[in-house]
Amino acid sequence: MLDYRFIVDNLDAVKENIAHRYMKADADAVVRLFNRRTELATKLQNLQQQRNTNAAAMKGKLDADTRGALIEEGKKLKEGIAAAEAELAKTETEMDAEARKIPNMAHPDAPVGKEDKDNLEVKRVGEPVRFDFVPADHVKLGQDLDIIDFDSGTKVSGTKFYYLKNEGVFLELGLVRYALDILQKKGFTPFITPDVAKEEILEGIGFNPRGAESNVYTLEGEDSCLVGTAEITLGGYYSNTILPKEKLPLRMAGLSHCFRREAGAAGQFSKGLYRVHQFTKLEMFVYCLPEDSEQFHSELRSVEEAIFSGLEIPFRVVDTCTGDLGAPAYRKWDLEAWMPGRANPPSPTGGEWGEITSTSNCTDYQARRLNIKYKDSDGKNKFVHMLNGTAIAVSRAIIAVMENFQQPDGSIKLPKALVPYCGFDTIPSKGF
Numbered sequence: 389m390l391d392y393r394f395i396v397d398n399l400d401a402v403k404e405n406i407a408h409r410y411m412k413a414d415a416d417a418v419v420r421l422f423n424r425r426t427e428l429a430t431k432l433q434n435l436q437q438q439r440n441t442n443a444a445a446m447k448g449k450l451d452a453d454t455r456g457a458l459i460e461e462g463k464k465l466k467e468g469i470a471a472a473e474a475e476l477a478k479t480e481t482e483m484d485a486e487a488r489k490i491p492n493m494a495h496p497d498a499p500v501g502k503e504d505k506d507n508l509e510v511k512r513v514g515e516p517v518r519f520d521f522v523p524a525d526h527v528k529l530g531q532d533l534d535i536i537d538f539d540s541g542t543k544v545s546g547t548k549f550y551y552l553k554n555e556g557v558f559l560e561l562g563l564v565r566y567a568l569d570i571l572q573k574k575g576f577t578p579f580i581t582p583d584v585a586k587e588e589i590l591e592g593i594g595f596n597p598r599g600a601e602s603n604v605y606t607l608e609g610e611d612s613c614l615v616g617t618a619e620i621t622l623g624g625y626y627s628n629t630i631l632p633k634e635k636l637p638l639r640m641a642g643l644s645h646c647f648r649r650e651a652g653a654a655g656q657f658s659k660g661l662y663r664v665h666q667f668t669k670l671e672m673f674v675y676c677l678p679e680d681s682e683q684f685h686s687e688l689r690s691v692e693e694a695i696f697s698g699l700e701i702p703f704r705v706v707d708t709c710t711g712d713l714g715a716p717a718y719r720k721w722d723l724e725a726w727m728p729g730r731a732n733p734p735s736p737t738g739g740e741w742g743e744i745t746s747t748s749n750c751t752d753y754q755a756r757r758l759n760i761k762y763k764d765s766d767g768k769n770k771f772v773h774m775l776n777g778t779a780i781a782v783s784r785a786i787i788a789v790m791e792n793f794q795q796p797d798g799s800i801k802l803p804k805a806l807v808p809y810c811g812f813d814t815i816p817s818k819g820f
Contacts, residue, residue: 389487389756392422405493408500408710413489421483428476435472439465488591492753494710495719501709504743507722508709513693514702516726517792519736524798525729526790527660530556532798533815538660548650548665555815559789559802560668560782562809564643567670567695567780574691576641576672581621583645586612589624592758594716594750605647618642619776622673627758630769636762637676637684641779644669660787662742667783674775675760678752681773685749688777689721692745695780698805701788702726704741717748725788739791744784747777 395402395418402415442462450458499508530536535556541549552560568578590597590604590613597604597613605614615621622642631638646669650658661667672691674684689705696703708720724741731738752771755761761769793801798817807813 389753390490390492391756392418392483392487395419395487395490396422402490402493405710406490408494409491409713409715410502410711411489411491411715413491414486415490417486418483418490421479421486425476425479425483428472428479432469432472432476435465435469439469488757491713491715492718492751494713494717495749497707498713498719499707499709502711503709504712506709507706507712509704509706510721511705512702513697513704514700514726516702516737516739517728519728519794521796522734522736523728523731523791523794524734525660526787527729529729529790529794529798529800530660532818533800534818535559535815536661546665548663550661550664555810555812556786558810558812559786559806559815562806563780563782563785563789564668564670565809566698566806568641568643570691570695570698571641571670571672571779574639576639579618579622579640579642581615581618581642581644583615583647584612585615585620585624589627589758590615590620592627593620593623593754594714594757595620603648603650605649614647615644616646616648617669617776618644618646618671619673622671623754623774623776624758626675626760629760631675631760631762631772633677633762633764636772637674637680640673640675642671642673644671646781661783662787664783667781669781670779672747672777672779675772676775677762678770678773681749681751681775684775685719685721685747688747688775689723691779692721692723692747692777696723696725696744696788699785699789699803700805701792701803703744708746714748716750716753718751718753720746720748722746725784725792727787727791728794729787729791742784742787744781744788745778747775749773749775 395415399415399419406413406415442458442465446458499506535554537551537553541551572578587597595604596602597606604616607613622640646667648665650663650665672688676684703723703725706722706724708722713720722743723745725744726739727742728739730740751773754774755771760772762772764770790800795801800815802810802813
């Protein structure tokens, strides 16, 4: 969340930022409640001083009438202090609730726009694959090669679930290990994180665990949820902690399952593995000093680029527009892979870009909500900056590998970098 004083001192900029993000939040209410809190805190302080004066007077030699008057005054002061404390607590609770609805400020260079079509392409690596045959999408390839079973997934678990089979299992495990090895060499500490987190941690990270618009599966009666990303569990790892400055930066890599409701997600580009209720993801997370966060944001993006360059998959980088940032992000880069199976109608030269990773600099927005600080050289406790980035979302990486490396006979020739991890170089056609 934003600092209360920042909201008060920069009200117009905060309101403009809310508008650019197409979110609903009442910054005026925060200012009003902030001022009311200041008044109540002053009132409470005055009452406490009067109580102290009253208590000091009671220690002297007093006649009965004077002592009685002081006792009566003390009772009234006690009642007044209790009432003032209750009103102050109520005001602070309301202010906190309103402030939590306000998104992080956006980077000055972030494109202003409402949807992903307003994102700005800033880099392209490789060129879209051109075939001398009409390529299939990953759904047909997965069925023909007997490595993905959507029908059984739907029968057993419901729509948007799937089974990986045969070489598909080794493809997932190979992608995870390939990415993990890259991250370990770059100084990331590997974790396998819980798939469940408390609601207070989700709220601290900036996810909404309740309501019809929520993308989160809640566990009934548990005050906890299935995580949609290891960003939640890695971000909560140091909640309510003061980190020594010399420990920063902290680079973490978390492997987890991810569970998402994907309510309302439909359309041609949501079919198959692209939007599913459960998938495996390897997430990067960084805690750092405020002055270093933009540098680490570039580092996370460079890691993502290295992973997919190594897989020989054509991709582009986009600067995410304000309306597509998400509340915690100050700036976000997306990597979008070329997906030939998205051509409509199918074509040897067709396809579309599809998001495969993203990386966000959330500055101190999440740290304030989760109370994560570091002790600076001046002895003061200050909020860290927190960043996250997808190393590899396995289901979408599988789409990119299958569709870009398919062969005329329906087989898939793996990128060279994956062969040592999978133990084979080709997923052969089954000849159906």
